[in-house]
Amino acid sequence: MPSTLNTLTAAQQFKDNEPITLLLTGHNLPPTTLQQASSSTAGITTSILIADHPSLDHALAEPTSALVVELQKHRNYKRIIAPASTFGKNILPRIAALLDVQAITDVVEIIDNNTFVRPIYAGNALATVRSLEGEKVPRCLTIRPTAFPAAAGTTHTGGTSVDVPVESVSKEELKAAESAAASISSEWSSEEMSTSARPELGQAKVVVSGGRALKSADNFTMLERLADALGGAVGASRAAVDAGYISNDLQVGQTGKVVAPELYIAVGISGAIQHVAGMKDSKVIVAINADAEAPIFEIADYGLVGDLFELVPELQVAVVKAKG
Numbered sequence: 001m002p003s004t005l006n007t008l009t010a011a012q013q014f015k016d017n018e019p020i021t022l023l024l025t026g027h028n029l030p031p032t033t034l035q036q037a038s039s040s041t042a043g044i045t046t047s048i049l050i051a052d053h054p055s056l057d058h059a060l061a062e063p064t065s066a067l068v069v070e071l072q073k074h075r076n077y078k079r080i081i082a083p084a085s086t087f088g089k090n091i092l093p094r095i096a097a098l099l100d101v102q103a104i105t106d107v108v109e110i111i112d113n114n115t116f117v118r119p120i121y122a123g124n125a126l127a128t129v130r131s132l133e134g135e136k137v138p139r140c141l142t143i144r145p146t147a148f149p150a151a152a153g154t155t156h157t158g159g160t161s162v163d164v165p166v167e168s169v170s171k172e173e174l175k176a177a178e179s180a181a182a183s184i185s186s187e188w189s190s191e192e193m194s195t196s197a198r199p200e201l202g203q204a205k206v207v208v209s210g211g212r213a214l215k216s217a218d219n220f221t222m223l224e225r226l227a228d229a230l231g232g233a234v235g236a237s238r239a240a241v242d243a244g245y246i247s248n249d250l251q252v253g254q255t256g257k258v259v260a261p262e263l264y265i266a267v268g269i270s271g272a273i274q275h276v277a278g279m280k281d282s283k284v285i286v287a288i289n290a291d292a293e294a295p296i297f298e299i300a301d302y303g304l305v306g307d308l309f310e311l312v313p314e315l316q317v318a319v320v321k322a323k324g
Contacts, residue, residue: 002203003083005040005150010143011081012044012151013110018078020046023071025064027057038164044151047165053174055181058188059087065094066180070173072099077138084142084258096140101133103140108147116141122254123277145202146260146281199233201250206232206263209252209279212239213268213290213308220246222312223267229319235259237275253278268308271296288312 004022011020022041024033029052037048049071055063068080068091080095082088084106096103109117114131131139201207208227210220220234227234235252236245252259254277264282269275271287271294279285280299287300288308297303304311 002150002200003085003088003145006145006148007081007083007143008041008044008046008151009148010107010110010141011079014079014113016078016113017045020044021049021075021077022046023049023051023068025051025056025059025067027052027054034166038166040151042164047167049167049169051169051174051177053177055174055177058191059091060181060184060186060188061090061094062184062186063177063181065091065098067169067173067177068095069098070176071169072138074170074173079139079141081141081143084144088142092140092142099138099140101137101140102131103142104129104131105142106144107141108144114139119144119277122273123280124273144258146258198227199231201233201235201252202257202259204233204259205261206230206265207235207252207259207261207279207282208232208265208267209235209237209269210240210245210267211237211269211275212243212245214240214245217245219309222309222316226265226312226316226319229316229323230263232261232263235279237269237272239272266296266300267312269296270294271299288315 008020008022022037024037029050034048034050041048051067056067071077072080080092082092093103104116104118106118107116108119108126111117111128115128117126117128119125120127206227208223208230210223214220223234234250236250238251238253238255240246241248241251251257253275255274256278258278260281262283263286264279264284265286265288267288269289270291276299285300286302286304287294287296288304288311289296290305290307292305
């Protein structure tokens with residue numbers, strides 16, 4: 001998961017230089033998973049801990065959290081850190097509750113070992129929070145991936161191996177996950193993976209997002225053509241998702257994905273605070289809207305006021321011509 005590399009960068013910013021352990025969980029983990037983890041983390045004092053067990057398949061929160069808590073009891077980690085992704089938000093609060101400690105979520109800056117900065121009021125303000133729990137209590141944090149660059153490890157070239165210490169979780173430690181999996185009332189049912197030739201929304205350098213003003217799902221093809229011309233991803237506001245124009249995995253905002261691309265183009269999006277919270281850290285923001293008073297123009301670097309059904313195709317043609 002790319003956001004893990006951003007989390008590794010955050011982990012390196014603590015002042016005590018504690019060794020970092022990367023936990024890989026799952027069942028029948030392919031060798032490529034370990035190879036990718038080793039090459040990505042080499043050179044940043046990281047060891048890899050592998051937990052491979054049927055109870056950990058599909059990353060259910062209950063057995064995964066129980067495993068982490070058991071590892072904490074045996075190995076006494078000072079911090080448990082996860083990306084503020086769907087996965088991290090699912091397990092980290094549960095881990096904190098089982099350990100009876102405070103979870104500090106969505107951290108965007110690490111000031112020292114106990115002091116952190118996190119957004120509040122949908123990102124309109126930043127709060128500096130300090131943990132007053134004792135040094136013997138582990139800190140449980142989720143990290144906003146867009147606030148930290150991805151860790152730069154050593155890439156595999158040819159058949160060269162990367163020397164990263166690798167250890168397997170003991171059978172005794174795995175019993176906690178097995179026990180939790182046997183006692184929970186939820187189970188994995190199925191999953192549907194969406195595939196696209198476009199970049200993943202959270203990692204794309206260019207994002208073209210549409211709002212309710214596009215009026216239909218068919219009109220999103222216009223944004224797709226522009227995104228393809230720019231080599232970017234397609235996003236949407238919650239209003240567009242709720243209207244059924246596009247799937248919810250492409251929603252950008254406080255209740256969707258947080259993105260910070262080099263270029264964000266907001267098409268027919270008014271600029272509600274919930275949406276802005278998910279994209280305001282973009283390097284360059286372009287807004288296209290018929291309403292000159294739309295709030296989105298307050299944060300946009302460039303604005304086009306007019307009919308999006310005319311402006312977007314014209315912009316796509318200009319991009320294609322510029323690329324030759």
